[in-house]
Amino acid sequence: MSDTVEDVDLPYDEDVSSEQEKISALRERLEVLESQNEEMRDQLLDANAENNKYQQKLERLTHENKKLKQSPLFVATVQEIADEGVVIKQHGNNQEALTEVTEEMREELEPDSRVAVNNSLSIVKRLDNETDVRARVMQVEHSPDVTYADIGGLEEQMQEVRETVEMPLDRPEMFEQVGIQPPSGVLLYGPPGTGKTMLAKAVANQTDATFIKMAGSELVHKFIGEGAKLVRDLFEVARENEPAVLFIDEIDAIASKRTDSKTSGDAEVQRTMMQLLSEMDGFEDRGEVRIIAATNRFDMLDEAILRPGRFDRLIEIPKPDEEGREVIFQIHTRKMNVDVDVDFAELADLTGEASGADIKAMCTEAGMFAIRDDRTEVYMQDFLDAYEKISQTGDDDPDEALAFA
Numbered sequence: 376m377s378d379t380v381e382d383v384d385l386p387y388d389e390d391v392s393s394e395q396e397k398i399s400a401l402r403e404r405l406e407v408l409e410s411q412n413e414e415m416r417d418q419l420l421d422a423n424a425e426n427n428k429y430q431q432k433l434e435r436l437t438h439e440n441k442k443l444k445q446s447p448l449f450v451a452t453v454q455e456i457a458d459e460g461v462v463i464k465q466h467g468n469n470q471e472a473l474t475e476v477t478e479e480m481r482e483e484l485e486p487d488s489r490v491a492v493n494n495s496l497s498i499v500k501r502l503d504n505e506t507d508v509r510a511r512v513m514q515v516e517h518s519p520d521v522t523y524a525d526i527g528g529l530e531e532q533m534q535e536v537r538e539t540v541e542m543p544l545d546r547p548e549m550f551e552q553v554g555i556q557p558p559s560g561v562l563l564y565g566p567p568g569t570g571k572t573m574l575a576k577a578v579a580n581q582t583d584a585t586f587i588k589m590a591g592s593e594l595v596h597k598f599i600g601e602g603a604k605l606v607r608d609l610f611e612v613a614r615e616n617e618p619a620v621l622f623i624d625e626i627d628a629i630a631s632k633r634t635d636s637k638t639s640g641d642a643e644v645q646r647t648m649m650q651l652l653s654e655m656d657g658f659e660d661r662g663e664v665r666i667i668a669a670t671n672r673f674d675m676l677d678e679a680i681l682r683p684g685r686f687d688r689l690i691e692i693p694k695p696d697e698e699g700r701e702v703i704f705q706i707h708t709r710k711m712n713v714d715v716d717v718d719f720a721e722l723a724d725l726t727g728e729a730s731g732a733d734i735k736a737m738c739t740e741a742g743m744f745a746i747r748d749d750r751t752e753v754y755m756q757d758f759l760d761a762y763e764k765i766s767q768t769g770d771d772d773p774d775e776a777l778a779f780a
């Protein structure tokens with residue numbers, strides 16, 4: 376307190392008041408001050424009580440907020456931002472809902488944003504950019520390092536793929552001058568591990584194009600509810616990266632014959648396929664992007680996908696014949712330290728039903744036998760042992776890939 380007696384405004388006149396008057400004036404002043412003090416103490420108590428109340432509320436909200444963030448959240452996509460609220464579509468069950476959001480959150484959202492919602496479908500947060508999803512579902516490689524020389528036993532098929540995919544990418548003006556549309560898509564079909572992916576990569580390498588791969592099964596099983604959007608994204612990424620080879624593996628997962636069941640999963644697959652068809656139909660004028668699809672289940676495909684203008688070249692990629700197998704053995708042992716006695720013709724003869732992938736596995740296994748034996752050179756016997764081992768692998772499980780035993 377800096378006030379001194381001189382500063383205080385006294386409740387009496389110093390010069391005229393008697394002692395008695397001074398005392399009673401001071402008493403009165405004291406009473407007033409005491410009652411003011413009382414009042415202020417009451418106010419302070421009230422304020423403290425209020426403060427306590429807010430403190431408790433804050434704690435409760437912090438706790439709720441934490442709980443909200445901890446309990447499992449569902450993923451949804453924003454469909455529309457309307458005055459009445461935000462329309463979201465949940466992944467998994469595809470149900471649409473109108474939900475409220477805070478002003479701050481509303482500003483962050485736009486149609487197609489992916490969001491996390493809680494049990495009562497309130498939007499809790501916006502999920503980070505969708506390139507994340509794209510990256511997880513699409514494999515993008517600029518000019519992959521596979522060349523035609525790495526592929527064995529598919530000369531005819533290679534020629535056909537080159538004509539239909541490579542020419543339009545390399546010399547688009549030829550098609551323009553002749554006045555025909557280049558074939559829009561190529562479908563490679565045949566057993567697993569026969570080189571379909573390799574072929575698509577080799578075309579991208581040869582034409583210096585970006586190779587973009589998406590697996591049909593991932594589209595419908597991993598990213599439920601997002602299939603159609605991801606197909607849209609896929610074509611967009613291709614256009615952004617042209618010249619591009621767009622490789623859709625396991626296309627049967629999205630384009631199989633319609634089944635009679637009407638489950639929501641089927642409806643979702645249908646929507647994804649419709650999106651694919653519409654992207655392909657509108658694709659002719661979209662520059663230097665070529666589509667290659669692959670399937671092991673040609674018999675399952677919906678005819679809609681095979682209509683002219685879509686995949687109008689169907690190329691069978693069979694298992695290699697004996698001559699092909701010999702070449703594939705040579706390709707996969709190029710970098711191996713192989714003994715001169717190794718007879719690839721004999722190995723090709725031995726491995727009747729092997730696919731290219733089986734042969735590759737056998738070469739690696741032969742190398743492992745050499746290493747186990749502490750050698751750096753791989754002998755014929757290693758290949759024979761590898762054959763033995765690999766052909767036995769599938770014995771217990773007839774579905775196992777190695778079918779050449």
Ligand SMILES: Nc1ncnc2c1ncn2[C@@H]1O[C@H](COP(=O)(O)OP(=O)(O)OP(=O)(O)O)[C@@H](O)[C@H]1O
Nearest residue numbers: 525526527567568569570571572573703731732735
């Ligand atoms: N014709 C081939 N020539 C050389 N190597 C081959 C051949 N076919 C397959 N391979 C080997 O097998 C591996 C798998 O082949 P690829 O992925 O191209 O098969 P795919 O037909 O696309 O199989 P899937 O249908 O299972 O996707 C290749 O990386 C390669 O090492």
